[in-house]
Amino acid sequence: MTTPAANKESAAPGPYGSPWLRLAFRPFYLGAALLAAVIVPLWVAVFLGAINWQPTPPPLLWHAHEMLFGFAIAVIVGFLMTAGKSWTGLATPRGPALGWLFALWLSARVASLVAPYAVFAVLDLALLPLVGLIFLRLLVRSRNWRNVPLALILWLLTLVNLSFHLSVNGMIDLNPMRSLHAALGFVVIIECVMAGRVVPFFTTSALPKLKIVALPWLDRVALAATVIGMALWVTDGHSGLTSAALTLAFALNLVRQWRWHPLATLGRPILWILHAAHLWLILGLGLLALAQAGLVSASLGVHALGVGATGGLILGMMTRTARGHTGRPLTAEAPEMAVYVLIMLAALLRVLLPLLAPSLYVSGLVASAAAWSAAFLIYLWQYTPWLLSARADGKDG
Structure with missing residues (x-):
């Protein structure tokens, strides 16, 4: 005789549809990894004059824009549209609906290379407001108010992206790089929020003997200092005030991390x-603080945040969540360890080598791009078969 729970379980629908379109992390992680592996060495080749090629925006702006609104946003969308299902208990886009969202992201990336600027801009601006609306609807329906600010950040990023495209075309009087710095600031804020949630949780889950006592006030103050510091930096505020805010953010985040053992x-x-x-x-916050006093180039802080922080957190989360959501053990094997070492090496070569040995800038740039690209190529080699196929445990997702 079966119980009602057993009947309910047996009646539940099993996995259906194309495996790679069952959850958003599958197509968006693949797309982000492929984009990252290709565009960084392509940019370095263009920058050094090895390739005579002109993307739709000017090359430097194209590089920075695609790293943020192409690469980082793809991972953020894939993560939020996957985590949103767990956070709310509601279905997120899958199948054709997910396929169209991914096609919209992909078409904008292709358009940045070959299409007229207007086509690129329209396609590039379409994804984030759609995802923001979908995500907010899930949160409101489930009364998950805690994560509503993340949906709002997606729309703020849309406005930042719009300002970028308008400034590139001379329609507003604004340096396009200012918009890209604002986008980096929002990405850093997302990273601060999510790291504060997942890093101590994952640490104590794997190492149960550790005790991490939550200090919500410290998280809030560290986040506030980071927001204020990045906002002053983006808006070119008073250098002394900006440096003080960034230094405070540096110190508070360092204390917070030390408590995570x-x-x-x-x-x-x-x-x-x-x-x-x-x-x-x-470190990126600290370097930006030093840059306000003219002690280092602001580019070092930007790349510490872009390569070391964003690249490292993305690969850490892309490996962990992809393993978990494809029904595999949450362990790092040889490919993952190679990926982690390479992304950290890429950051060291891009940030610390120019700082310690400026004469080796070009060599460090090339080596950093090679290490970055290799990290994402190894990820693709290991994870593409998993992301294109059904879960190893036979479950949906």
């Missing part, structure tokens, strides 16, 4: 990559 994770690569990437976020 980073040294205890050294034997767990799938954990230490998240701690190492968050340390790059802290």
Whole structure:
């Protein structure tokens, strides 16, 4: 005799549809990894004059824009549209609906290379407001008010992207790089919020003997200092005030991370990559503070945040969540360890080598691009078969 629970379980629909369109992390992680592997060495080749090629926007702006609104946004969309299902208990886009969202992202990336600027801009501006609306609807229906600010950030990023396209075409009097710095600021804010949630949680889950006492006030103050510091930097505020705010953000985030026991994770690569990437976020804030006094180039802080923090956190989360959502153990094997080492090497070569040995800038740039690209190529080699096929445990998703 079966119980009602057993009847309900047996009546539940099994996996259906194309596996790679069952959850958003599948197509968007693949697209982001492929884009990252290709565009960084392409940009370096253009920058060094090895390739005579002109993308739709000017090359420097194209590089920075695609790293943010192409690469980082793809991972953010894939993560939020996947996590949103767990957070709300409601269905997120799958099948054809998910396919159209991914096609919209992909078409904008292609358009940035070959299409007239107007076509690129329209396609590029379409995705984020759609995803923001879908995500907000899920949160409101489930009364998940805690994550509503993340949906609002998606719309703020849309406005930032619009300002970028308008400024590139001379329709508003604004340096396009200012818009890209604002986008980086929003990405850093998302990273601060999500790191504060997942890094201590993952750490204590894997190392149950550790005790991390939550201090919500510290998280809030560290986030506030980061928001204020990045906002002053983006708006070109008073250099002394900006430096003070960024230094405070640096210190508070460092204290916060120390309380997460980073040294205890050294034997767990799938954990230490998240701690190492968050340390790059802290270093990036510190370098931006030093840049206000003219002690270092602001570019070093930007790339500490872009390569070390964003690249490291993205690969740490792309490996962990992809393993979990494809029904595989949450462990790092040889490919993952290679990926983690390479992305950290890319950051060291791009940020610390120019700082310590400026004469090696070009060599470091080329080596950093190679390490970055290799990290994402290894990810694609390991994860593409998993992301295109059904879960190993036979479950849906």
